[in-house]
Amino acid sequence: MTARRFWVFIEQEEGKVHPVSWELLGVARYLASQVMDEAAASGDEVSVEGVLLGHNVAPIAEEAIRYGADRVYLFDDLMFEHYRTCPYYKTLAQVAKKYQPEVFLVGATTLGRDLAGGIATALRTGLTADCTQLEMGEAKGVAQKVLLATRPAFGGNILATIMCRDSRPQMSSVRPRVFPMPPYNPEAQGEIIREDVDMTEEGAMSCILEFVHEKGENVNIEYADVIVAGGRGMGTPEGFRLLKELADLMGGVVGASRPCIDAGWISYAHQVGQSGKTVRPKLYIAAGISGALQHKVGMQNSDFIIAINSDPEAPIFEVADVGIVGDLYQVIPAMIEQIKARKEALA
Amino acid sequence: MFHALVAVKQVPDTTNIRIDPETGNLVREGVPAIMNPYDAHALAEAVRWKRALGGKVTIVSMGPASFGQTIREAIELGADRGVLVSDRKFAGADTLATSYVLAETIRKIHEQDPIDLIFFGKQAIDGDTAQVGPGVAVRLDLPVITYAVKIREIDLEGRRVVVERKTERWIEVIETPLPALLTCDKEIADIPFAPLPDLIRSLRYEPEMWTVEAGPVTFDPAQVGGKGSPTIVYKMGTPPLPEAGEKFNAREIGAEAAVKAALDKASATGILAAVLAQNEAAEKEARP
Ligand SMILES: Cc1cc2nc3c(=O)[nH]c(=O)nc-3n(C[C@H](O)[C@H](O)[C@H](O)COP(=O)(O)OP(=O)(O)OC[C@H]3O[C@@H](n4cnc5c(N)ncnc54)[C@H](O)[C@@H]3O)c2cc1C
Ligand SMILES: Nc1ncnc2c1ncn2[C@@H]1O[C@H](COP(=O)(O)O)[C@@H](O)[C@H]1O
Numbered sequence: 001m002t003a004r005r006f007w008v009f010i011e012q013e014e015g016k017v018h019p020v021s022w023e024l025l026g027v028a029r030y031l032a033s034q035v036m037d038e039a040a041a042s043g044d045e046v047s048v049e050g051v052l053l054g055h056n057v058a059p060i061a062e063e064a065i066r067y068g069a070d071r072v073y074l075f076d077d078l079m080f081e082h083y084r085t086c087p088y089y090k091t092l093a094q095v096a097k098k099y100q101p102e103v104f105l106v107g108a109t110t111l112g113r114d115l116a117g118g119i120a121t122a123l124r125t126g127l128t129a130d131c132t133q134l135e136m137g138e139a140k141g142v143a144q145k146v147l148l149a150t151r152p153a154f155g156g157n158i159l160a161t162i163m164c165r166d167s168r169p170q171m172s173s174v175r176p177r178v179f180p181m182p183p184y185n186p187e188a189q190g191e192i193i194r195e196d197v198d199m200t201e202e203g204a205m206s207c208i209l210e211f212v213h214e215k216g217e218n219v220n221i222e223y224a225d226v227i228v229a230g231g232r233g234m235g236t237p238e239g240f241r242l243l244k245e246l247a248d249l250m251g252g253v254v255g256a257s258r259p260c261i262d263a264g265w266i267s268y269a270h271q272v273g274q275s276g277k278t279v280r281p282k283l284y285i286a287a288g289i290s291g292a293l294q295h296k297v298g299m300q301n302s303d304f305i306i307a308i309n310s311d312p313e314a315p316i317f318e319v320a321d322v323g324i325v326g327d328l329y330q331v332i333p334a335m336i337e338q339i340k341a342r343k344e345a346l347a
Numbered sequence: 348m349f350h351a352l353v354a355v356k357q358v359p360d361t362t363n364i365r366i367d368p369e370t371g372n373l374v375r376e377g378v379p380a381i382m383n384p385y386d387a388h389a390l391a392e393a394v395r396w397k398r399a400l401g402g403k404v405t406i407v408s409m410g411p412a413s414f415g416q417t418i419r420e421a422i423e424l425g426a427d428r429g430v431l432v433s434d435r436k437f438a439g440a441d442t443l444a445t446s447y448v449l450a451e452t453i454r455k456i457h458e459q460d461p462i463d464l465i466f467f468g469k470q471a472i473d474g475d476t477a478q479v480g481p482g483v484a485v486r487l488d489l490p491v492i493t494y495a496v497k498i499r500e501i502d503l504e505g506r507r508v509v510v511e512r513k514t515e516r517w518i519e520v521i522e523t524p525l526p527a528l529l530t531c532d533k534e535i536a537d538i539p540f541a542p543l544p545d546l547i548r549s550l551r552y553e554p555e556m557w558t559v560e561a562g563p564v565t566f567d568p569a570q571v572g573g574k575g576s577p578t579i580v581y582k583m584g585t586p587p588l589p590e591a592g593e594k595f596n597a598r599e600i601g602a603e604a605a606v607k608a609a610l611d612k613a614s615a616t617g618i619l620a621a622v623l624a625q626n627e628a629a630e631k632e633a634r635p
Pocket of ligand 1: 230231232233234256257258259260271272273274275276277287288289290291292293294295298308309310311314326327328329
């Protein structure tokens with residue numbers, strides 16, 4: 001009997017968990033379920049496990065259990081109060097050597113991207129970045145199912161499925177919002193294992209002198225419920241004022257296609273797509289966006305998509321739940337009026 | 348004397364990549380090859396410090412002979428020496444095998460001529476993996492600072508560097524001992540115009556070619572190219588098209604009617620009501 005462990009790195013900063021950690025616990029649970037039959041036949045034990053580093057973060061370990069972890073390995077030490085590359089990757093590589101997980105998932109956030117390459121290199125294993133689909137499946141010449149990690153390649157035009165047949169763990173990074181949040185079970189039971197910290201300040205190889213907070217707007221389009229996005233079809237940056245009025249009515253935020261950022265109409269934080277943010281709001285309204293693949297990969301998982309475009313053949317209509325063919329400067333004002341009316345009717 | 352090393356990759360200019368509307372395939376013909384833009388900015392910063400402190404900049408690149416053009420471009424931008432590690436055996440390398448070859452090459456250059464600071468791009472625009480820089484640092488057991496946007500200070504005597512790195516939350520100011528490895532964002536430096544002497548030198552410059560047989564590095568054949576790459580392509584496919592939704596034409600039925608029809612559709616799924624109710628609750632809470 002062996003243990004088949006599906007690992008998730010639980011990312012936190014200043015005691016705040018990045019929700020992609022929970023999304024990945026959901027993915028790990030799904031992957032674990034795909035090997036249940038195989039494991040039952042050979043008497044293996046399958047588990048979903050989180051690894052958490054930080055200082056005074058035990059409550060987060062408990063949260064991880066409620067999002068589906070069977071077990072959490074906890075490194076709680078002043079050393080890990082702030083994220084630093086060396087102590088984090090070395091500790092994670094060490095604990096992975098100790099427990100030999102089969103799969104290891106990391107969020108493709110700024111922090112996760114910094115970290116994942118280091119762990120994979122230290123373990124001399126494969127890492128597939130920015131996966132959009134993960135499955136456990138059969139591969140020729142391997143007894144057990146392997147991780148089949150699918151990611152867009154060549155600018156999103158092709159989907160490549162990558163496997164790491166012989167090395168373990170099989171590592172993947174996944175961007176926030178590519179997968180849904182798993183169910184939260186307040187009654188869930190699990191085990192928290194406190195690990196000894198085997199790392200000194202010298203081994204950390206760096207120290208943080210200060211944090212500088214940047215002034216300016218603080219937008220987070222990734223986790224917005226409503227996004228009203230504009231594209232080059234607006235013709236001028238003024239169009240965003242109209243879109244913002246519509247977004248504000250619904251408590252939403254403004255998104256944009258890349259040409260708007262390139263033209264300096266709006267900041268990069270608003271960009272949706274392959275080289276911007278992946279989003280999955282309840283409602284996504286796209287106005288004057290043609291629907292290039294690189295844009296679609298960032299928003300096609302939205303619950304409901306309304307596309308507004310003057311060209312009836314625009315590819316954005318292919319992913320839209322409903323389309324309006326017309327001039328956005330007529331359609332958006334009409335929509336503002338009607339949303340106002342519907343809000344009043346509701347109140 | 349300051350010795351900087353910059354890892355430079357040649358990439359297809361993805362802003363010029365087109366998709367064949369008939370086949371949906373990528374059109375690669377006529378797509379120009381360029382120096383990975385992040386690497387160009389990293390190089391500009393390395394050259395800036397070389398001019399300030401005195402010293403030199405060495406370029407390392409792994410790839411086919413055609414990468415020589417990109418190395419010449421780096422000379423034009425102010426680099427002094429270029430090493431191209433090139434061998435058929437390196438073909439099919441994933442990030443792990445790439446970081447092995449680059450790390451061993453950098454180790455050798457360091458033996459010949461000690462390096463103070465290593466510059467990588469934040470990521471290569473053809474793969475966007477951002478793994479090779481941290482991978483090389485791990486193999487050489489060097490401190491690594493990713494997403495560097497500014498070098499505040501290089502202290503050659505005190506053997507330390509102070510760097511600003513940008514994260515989603517803030518800018519971190521990090522101090523780390525030398526030698527160290529940075530992966531650089533575009534903000535690190537602007538790319539200057541090449542001074543005439545560098546331009547002239549670049550025209551005649553031939554990069555050093557290091558192959559498995561004829562180079563000074565002894566590579567472990569099991570760790571290079573496809574053999575040294577744990578990841579394997581299982582299959583390739585095109586993304587499936589979802590079913591398109593209904594379209595309403597504002598020019599035919601008017602904007603009001605088209606918007607009403609669209610919002611009714613959204614209402615039918617319950618999504619619009621949920622969104623509005625949630626917003627209503629939030630607005631109520633915000634009111635005094
Ligand atoms: C490597 C790479 C990464 C990329 N990453 C991204 C990314 O992250 N995000 C992204 O968005 N793009 C990205 N792109 C760019 C992408 O390929 C497209 O060029 C871009 O999405 C097009 O933006 P757009 O739809 O706003 O502009 P266009 O394609 O020019 O479309 C404008 C649309 O507006 C419509 N229109 C014009 N006037 C009106 C009007 N009055 N009312 C209504 N409709 C009107 C037109 O019919 C047209 O469909 C990337 C490209 C590459 C190569
Ligand atoms: N073949 C290569 N030769 C030289 N440098 C490379 C090569 N591949 C990647 N790099 C460096 O690693 C950085 C990150 O690349 P990547 O991990 O592929 O996104 C690049 O910006 C380059 O500085």
